[in-house]
Amino acid sequence: MxxxxxxxxxxxxxxxxxxxxxxxxxxxxxxxxxxxxxxxxxxxxxxxxxxxxxxxxxxxxxxxxxxxxxxxxxxxxxxxxxxxxxxxxxxxxLRFEEVQKKNLNLEDELNNKLALKKILELSNQLPLKCRLVFQRNKLQDEAIKDVAKELNISIKTAEAHLSKALKFIRLNIRSFLCLFF
Known part of the structure; x- marks a missing residue:
């Protein structure tokens, strides 16, 4: 070479x-x-x-x-x-992934707030006792027996109000969720 x-x-x-x-x-x-x-x-x-x-x-x-x-x-x-x-x-x-995660978290938070707002609006359409049982039990996280005691009704009656409220909200929220998501 x-x-x-x-x-x-x-x-x-x-x-x-x-x-x-x-x-x-x-x-x-x-x-x-x-x-x-x-x-x-x-x-x-x-x-x-x-x-x-x-x-x-x-x-x-x-x-x-x-x-x-x-x-x-x-x-x-x-x-x-x-x-x-x-x-x-x-x-x-990594920075892009972090931004994406933050955006997803913000989006999830916004979606949750909108869904909660809609649930609150629907629960306000319920009869008074039914609304109070639902809001205190599901939205304020009080035990059903405590809600029944505060409203001066039996636990069975409180459970019946809660079932009625859940059925009403499930029926009415489906259309909202289909449009929303």
Whole structure:
């Protein structure tokens, strides 16, 4: 194989043969270095191709004393840039996911408030005792026996009022939920 150092002046002048010689000589080594750092075949190949593309594109500006050290440094810097870029992408994805979760939570909260508002509106259409049993038991989370005692009715009567209220609300909320969701 030709002396690689003698290929540098030819490369600078635009010799494709010199470039191919350098490419064939260093590609495997550079790939190995990139792969060791990234553990990704695709990323390592991309970085090595980028290094050689940059080498060809900037060939006339080159001032190379040791091609092997120069290419190794190019790969090292390309790996750093790649890792930083991947980290930035992951951070953006995480922030996007957090925003999405917050939006879903806000949407759920809004949906819950709207559904609760509709349930309250429907419960206000119930007869007085029926409404009081439902609102205290289901909306204010009081035990049915406590509600019955406060309203001075039997537990069975309170349960009957609650059943009537639930049936009425279920029937009337279905159409709202179908339109809403």
């Amino acid at each position: 030709e002396d690689i150092a003698s290929q540098i002046p030819l490369l600078i002048k635009g010799s494709e043969k010199a470039f191919s010689t350098i490419y064939n000589h260093y590609w495997d080594r550079l790939y190995y270095v990139a792969y060791q750092k990234l553990q990704s075949q695709e990323a390592a190949e991309e970085i090595v191709q980028e290094v050689f593309l940059t080498l060809w594109r900037d060939r006339q500006k080159l001032s190379i004393h040791s091609l092997s050290n120069y290419l190794a440094a190019m790969v090292r810097h390309a790996v750093y840039r790649y890792v930083a870029s991947e980290k930035a992408v992951k951070n953006r994805e």
